[in-house]
Amino acid sequence: MPEKKGKKGEDAGPVIMNGMFVFPNGDKYEGEYMQQDGSIIRTGQGRHVTTDGSVYEGEWSEDKMSGQGMLTHHSGAKYTGEFVNNQFQGRGVYTWPNGSSYEGDFVENKLEGTGNFTDTDQQIWTGQFRYKAAPGLHFQLRLE
Incomplete structure (x- = not known):
């Protein structure tokens, strides 16, 4: 049900x-x-x-x-972040079923702007993303 x-009796909209x-x-x-x-x-x-x-x-x-x-x-793919009108728009994290992920900016469901891509070996690549292109990515070296 x-x-x-x-509040009862309120007429402040729907x-x-x-x-x-x-x-x-x-x-x-x-x-x-x-x-x-x-x-x-x-x-x-x-x-x-x-x-x-x-x-x-x-x-x-x-x-x-x-x-x-x-x-x-x-499929197991997952997006967590901002939505506008049924689209990924703003900051978010998209994770593919193979475990790789992108964390950064989205514009109309596309990777667009500053972000980090983590590959299946958990190596991180950072830079500017333009839908399917990512010219000039930088590898983040981890010294352990």
Whole structure:
């Protein structure tokens, strides 16, 4: 049963409720939402699980992944960081299923800006990333 948040009698905009829904395609959502024109609009904190096993946990705005969150793909790849309108946007960490990862800036789902790439041998490469290119990367030498 959905629960409403807010003070009784308040007219300060839409009422944020909390509940669980199964969409017609089989996806499941549990978290905060509001109702608008008979539709469920995910907003606030929530967890969405797709039928293929991908999971997003984090902030929603206007029914889109926006704010801080974590998206885990069914392949094992994972992104943790900032989202804007369902895209990786801002600072984040993307980890591939083989264990390599990129930590840095993202623009519209692309590695774009300053960041660190950690390869499968845990060696770190730092520099500027431009989608699939990374000219002039510097290797971080670790002396142990």
